[in-house]
Amino acid sequence: MSQSSLDDEELFGEAAEEMRADVEEHLDAARAELPAAADVWEVDADNTLGVLNALRSALDVEDVEAHLRDAKKAFVVGKRADAFEDADDLEEEIDAVEAVLGDIETAREQVGELASTVPELRSALEEANAGGEDGDDEDSDEDAA
Incomplete structure (x- = not known):
């Protein structure tokens, strides 16, 4: 190898280009793993709990988190090494994916809370209605007599 091919x-x-490409690849992979809007909006289920469980599954973002983490690691190293001529565009893309991820995580938590609350609410309503039916039966029996 000649000396010129090993110039610092x-x-x-080359390393900076590879690092930028690595960040971009991880960002692309993170975006690809985001749930499709239709998967969040259109759900096929027989009841409310089924809808909530399907929605919670659609909002699973573990793969997005992993790719975003890898993108951020490569970005931080490249930025600290001053390897990027223009890091602002990468930083904006990371922030955008991170914002969507935050929204998804918030929605998933809320859906999870509803999924645990709805069965409890259903049971409470069934008990309340069963109590009311007993009273209605007594009134009906008195009216019949």
């Missing part, structure tokens, strides 16, 4: 500046430039 050239190697640094």
Whole structure:
């Protein structure tokens, strides 16, 4: 190998390009793993709990988190090494994916809370209605007599 092929500046430039490509690939992968809007909006279920469980499944973002973490790691290293000529665009893309991820996580938590509350509410309503039916039966029996 000639000395010119091992020039530090050239190697640094190649490494910076590879690092930027790595960040972009992880961001693309994170975006690809985001739930489709239709999966969140259109749900096929027989009851409310089924809808909530389907929605909670659609909002699973573990793979998104993993890709975003990898993108951020590569970005932080590249930024600290001053390897990117323009890091602002990458940072904006990371922030955008992170914002959507935050919204999804919030929605998933809320759906999870509803999924645990709805069966309790159903039971409470069944008990309340059963109590009311007993009273109605007594009134009906008195009216019949």
